[in-house]
Amino acid sequence: MGKFQFLLRCMFRxxxxxxxxxxxxxxxxxxxxxxxxxxxxxxxxxxxxDEGRLQTQSKYSMIxxxxxxxxxxxxxxxxxxxxxxSSWFGGVFQEGDTNVATFAVDPETYxxxxxxxxxxxxxxxxxxxxxxxxxxxxxxxxxxGWEIGQKVPVISPIYPTPSGEPWVFDLVGSYSxxxxxxxxxxxxxxxxxxxxxxxxxxxxxxxxTIDDPSRSDEISAEIxxxxxxxxxxxxxxxxxxxxxxxxxxxGDISLMMTGILSSVFxxxxxLTANTMIQGYRERTSELAVMKxxxxxxxxxxxxxxxxxxxxxxxxxxxxxxxxxxxxxxxxDFMPPFVPIYFxxxxxLWAGCIxxxxxxxxxxxxxxxxxxxxxxxxxxRH
Amino acid sequence: MALISLRSVSKTYTKGxxxxxxxxxxxxDINERDFVALMGPSGSGKTTMLNLIGxxxxxxxxxxxxxxxxxxxxxxxxxSRWRAQNIxxxxxxxxxxxxLTAQRNVELPLLLTKLKGRERKKNAATAxxxxxxxxxxxxxxxxxxxxxxxxxxxxxxxxADPQILVCDEPTGDLDRNTAEEVLQxxxxxxxxxxxxxxxxxxxxxxxxxxKTTVFLDKxxxxxxxxxxxxxxxxx
Numbered sequence: 001m002g003k004f005q006f007l008l009r010c011m012f013r014x015x016x017x018x019x020x021x022x023x024x025x026x027x028x029x030x031x032x033x034x035x036x037x038x039x040x041x042x043x044x045x046x047x048x049x050d051e052g053r054l055q056t057q058s059k060y061s062m063i064x065x066x067x068x069x070x071x072x073x074x075x076x077x078x079x080x081x082x083x084x085x086s087s088w089f090g091g092v093f094q095e096g097d098t099n100v101a102t103f104a105v106d107p108e109t110y111x112x113x114x115x116x117x118x119x120x121x122x123x124x125x126x127x128x129x130x131x132x133x134x135x136x137x138x139x140x141x142x143x144x145g146w147e148i149g150q151k152v153p154v155i156s157p158i159y160p161t162p163s164g165e166p167w168v169f170d171l172v173g174s175y176s177x178x179x180x181x182x183x184x185x186x187x188x189x190x191x192x193x194x195x196x197x198x199x200x201x202x203x204x205x206x207x208x209t210i211d212d213p214s215r216s217d218e219i220s221a222e223i224x225x226x227x228x229x230x231x232x233x234x235x236x237x238x239x240x241x242x243x244x245x246x247x248x249x250x251g252d253i254s255l256m257m258t259g260i261l262s263s264v265f266x267x268x269x270x271l272t273a274n275t276m277i278q279g280y281r282e283r284t285s286e287l288a289v290m291k292x293x294x295x296x297x298x299x300x301x302x303x304x305x306x307x308x309x310x311x312x313x314x315x316x317x318x319x320x321x322x323x324x325x326x327x328x329x330x331x332d333f334m335p336p337f338v339p340i341y342f343x344x345x346x347x348l349w350a351g352c353i354x355x356x357x358x359x360x361x362x363x364x365x366x367x368x369x370x371x372x373x374x375x376x377x378x379x380r381h
Numbered sequence: 382m383a384l385i386s387l388r389s390v391s392k393t394y395t396k397g398x399x400x401x402x403x404x405x406x407x408x409x410d411i412n413e414r415d416f417v418a419l420m421g422p423s424g425s426g427k428t429t430m431l432n433l434i435g436x437x438x439x440x441x442x443x444x445x446x447x448x449x450x451x452x453x454x455x456x457x458x459x460x461s462r463w464r465a466q467n468i469x470x471x472x473x474x475x476x477x478x479x480x481l482t483a484q485r486n487v488e489l490p491l492l493l494t495k496l497k498g499r500e501r502k503k504n505a506a507t508a509x510x511x512x513x514x515x516x517x518x519x520x521x522x523x524x525x526x527x528x529x530x531x532x533x534x535x536x537x538x539x540x541a542d543p544q545i546l547v548c549d550e551p552t553g554d555l556d557r558n559t560a561e562e563v564l565q566x567x568x569x570x571x572x573x574x575x576x577x578x579x580x581x582x583x584x585x586x587x588x589x590x591x592k593t594t595v596f597l598d599k600x601x602x603x604x605x606x607x608x609x610x611x612x613x614x615x616x
Contacts, residue, residue, distance in 0.1 A: 001485045001501070003492055013480045289476045292437060293490045293537075294465020296458050374437045378472070 011307050013279070018311065021275045025315030025357075026322070028268045029350055032261055033323020036346045039257035052213040053113065054220055055242040057205040059233035062246065063088075065202035066232050073226050079211050079219045084109035085203035087194065091154045091187055093144065100140070102154060104191040104203075107133075113207050116177070123148075123173025127190070134169035134189040141174050148173055154187070159194060167193075207239065265353065273361040276308050280365035287369055288377035301366035308362030309355065316354030320347055383410035384544070384577055385434055390443035392429050392600075403429045405600045407443070411593075413544075416571040416578045418591035425597040427581040428549055434579055435468050435547040436460045447545070465493045469538030469576075473550035475530040477522040483509060483533045484518040490541045508536035511574075512566060528559030535566060539576070546570065548580040552587050564590040 001009075012018050056074065058064030068085065075083045084106045091102030107128040111117055119127075119135065127133045134152060146152065153166035161167055169189050177185070191203065210219050220236035227234045237245070280287075287300055295303075328342040392404040404426045411417050411434075419427045432438040433445050436452050445452045447467065455463060477486045487505040496504065509515050512532040522530050531551060538546055548567065552560035568590050570576045580591060588594045596603045 001481070001488050001492075002498055006481075006485075006489070006492065009480045009485070285476060286478050289470075289472075289478070290489070291461065292435075292464065292470050294461050294493050296461040298458070299461075375432055378476075 007303065007306055007310060010283075010303070011311060013283070017275060017278070021272055022311065022315045022318075024271055025268060025312060026319040028264050029316045029319025029354070030323045030326075031264055032350055032353070033320055033327050033346060035257045035261055036349065037323075037327035037342050039254040040343050040346060052210055052216075053239040054208040054210060054216060054223070054236050055205055055239050056208060056223055056234045056236040057242070059224070059235040062205070064232075065200075065204055066206065066234065068201050068203055070227065070232070070234070071206060074206060074208060074223055077219060077222050077226070079215055080223075081209035081211060082109055082112050083206055083208050084113040085191065085206050086110070087191060087202075087204035088158070089154075089156050089189075089194070090158045091156055093152065093154060098144075101186040102156070103186045103188050104194040105188050106203075107190050107192075110188070111175075113209055117175050119175040120173055123175075126172040127188075130170055130172060131190055131193050131196070132168065132170050133172040134187060135173050135175050136171060136187050137185045138174045138176055140185050140187065141171075146171055152187075159198065161197065169193075205242075208236075213238075265357065269357060269360060272308065272312065272357065273364065275311075276304070276361050276365050279307075280304065280368055284372065284377050284380070287372055288374045291372070291374050292378070297370045297372075300369045300372075304365045304369050305359065305362040308365070309358030312354045312358035312361070316350055320350045323350075384413040384415075384448060385409075385411040385579070386444075386446040387430070387433070388444045388446070390430075390433060390440045390445060392426070392433065392438070393441045403600050404433075404440070407600075407602055409595065409602060411577065411579060413577055414571065414575050416568070416590070416592045417580065418588035418594045419579065419581045419597060420583060420585070420588055420594055421597035421603070422583075424599075426600040427597055430597065431547055431549055431579060431581050434545075435470060436464050465490060465541065467543050467545060469535075469541070469543040469546045471531070471534050471538050471546060471548040471551045473553040475522070475527075475534045475554075477530055477533055477537070479522050482519050482521055483514060483525065483536075486522070486533055487536045487540050490537060494541065504540055505536070508540040509533070511539065511570075512536045526559070527555050528562060531555060531559075531563050532566065535563070535570070539570060539574070544577060546576050546578045546580075548578060550581055550583070552582065552584060557586075560584070560587065 071083050087104040089102040089104050091100050127135050150171055152169045152171050155166045216238050223236045224234050290300055387407050387409040390407040394401045421427050433440055484505050487508050488501050491501040509518055512535050514532050552563055571578050
């Protein structure tokens with residue numbers, strides 16, 4: 001019997017109690033992984049967002065549209081490369097249950113601005129030439145079991161067709177965002193189709209490439225200055241900043257998640273500490289015997305601390321493992337509006353919490369063990 | 382020269398506002414390979430004296446010297462190490478760890494040594510063999526009789542090969558026949574394995590197995606069967 005084996009034997013002296021405590025901890029760590037994976041996106045914006053891109057939107061609200069005529073003026077600002085536009089369409093593929101990000105975009109410039117997106121040249125050409133053409137990301141095509149060439153009916157609560165029928169798009173191809181875990185999975189179609197139908201000369205926002213990302217503040221100010229005091233004032237910022245602002249509109253998700261997780265782990269501290277203290281009380285005489293045999297005060301306390309750390313560590317490993325598996329594949333099963341991003345930082349945090357929790361709940365029994373008088377404990381026994 | 386020496390040892394406990402003198406001015410020498418029975422009525426200070434000899438407690442006054450070590454001067458940590466190397470404990474209620482098998486209970490003190498796993502296992506098996514329980518190695522305490530549990534406890538006490546065995550009422554929880562077996566075992570350990578044994582008992586039959594019997598009454602040595610000790614007892 002080695003020291004580790006001895007530790008395990010002591011930890012599982014009450015198998016049911018230890019198992020139930022571990023199940024609670026596993027659930028807590030699983031929850032942590034999932035909630036933090038959601039909160040991560042809200043904290044960080046989308047991973048891989050290019051700091052060399054700016055986004056111009058209405059100064060007052062994201063839902064205010066901007067005239068397409070702004071594009072030429074923006075393109076003339078020094079340092080600006082390509083300007084494209086995009087509009088929120090709010091698509092529902094199968095009535096009622098499948099909200100999917102759907103954007104009306106400029107097919108000529110969109111993939112030049114989002115150069116990291118990969119799209120087949122022939123399919124891109126079709127996308128540009130067919131008015132009703134649409135492109136979808138590969139995971140979305142897989143998810144709905146579509147085939148290239150088929151027609152996709154889409155309902156838009158923002159832009160219902162005059163006839164009340166769904167919009168019908170020709171799925172001409174797919175594109176890959178280059179980073180599937182970034183949460184960006186949008187169904188794209190030609191803005192021209194929307195423009196013709198509603199005779200509108202506006203777009204939701206502009207996306208602009210710039211030559212020098214270090215000048216983003218300066219260029220943003222320059223663009224906004226162009227439209228100051230006009231009926232369509234703008235607000236320009238880096239794309240990552242825009243993503244964060246968009247997330248923030250949903251509320252301080254990160255704070256909510258932190259609140260929930262704090263409550264969960266506070267409960268876990270109480271529950272696990274209770275298990276450890278009960279365990280300590282049950283074997284006071286055994287600890288006294290260990291001391292009698294020559295285990296030092298610190299040695300016995302270390303055993304108790306390691307026991308609680310081990311309890312939390314085993315639970316954390318299982319919880320983190322399950323959570324990681326779910327978080328890394330959950331996006332396929334979640335609506336795109338609930339982005340989940342599995343990050344190693346989350347695992348690291350969970351590991352630190354497990355260690356801290358283990359030390360915290362083991363502290364009281366460990367200190368009690370140091371103070372335990374052999375004579376008194378054996379006398380009571 | 383005595384292996385264990387108690388010089389002017391007194392022990393006082395504080396219970397609330399009351400001071401209780403458990404031992405008063407005890408002088409006692411115990412030689413190497415001796416088998417001493419400490420007898421006396423309840424509350425006479427037998428277990429306290431045993432605790433002092435075993436390094437589990439410190440005297441309020443006086444000095445306890447075992448071999449070359451004055452226990453008074455050892456820190457708690459040093460005392461733990463000293464106990465691990467020099468003393469084997471046997472308790473009335475065995476005090477085995479219920480989650481461990483007999484083999485693993487016996488191995489427990491060896492976790493404090495530098496022995497490798499295989500050697501620890503071998504030594505534990507040898508100790509169990511000495512007490513006649515090699516065939517019960519895989520059993521947990523709850524699966525053993527009282528006598529068998531006490532023999533496992535004795536195996537645990539001797540596995541690190543200490544010079545001294547300190548036994549607190551080792552037969553107090555056993556029937557007459559089983560008690561006799563345990564006492565025979567202690568006698569064997571004393572005679573064949575040269576262990577110095579100090580045993581607290583209130584049973585005169587048990588004391589008959591000892592070479593020397595020391596009587597305590599109200600915290601003082603009242604008499605001893607060892608003529609050499611009589612002088613100390615009588616001052």
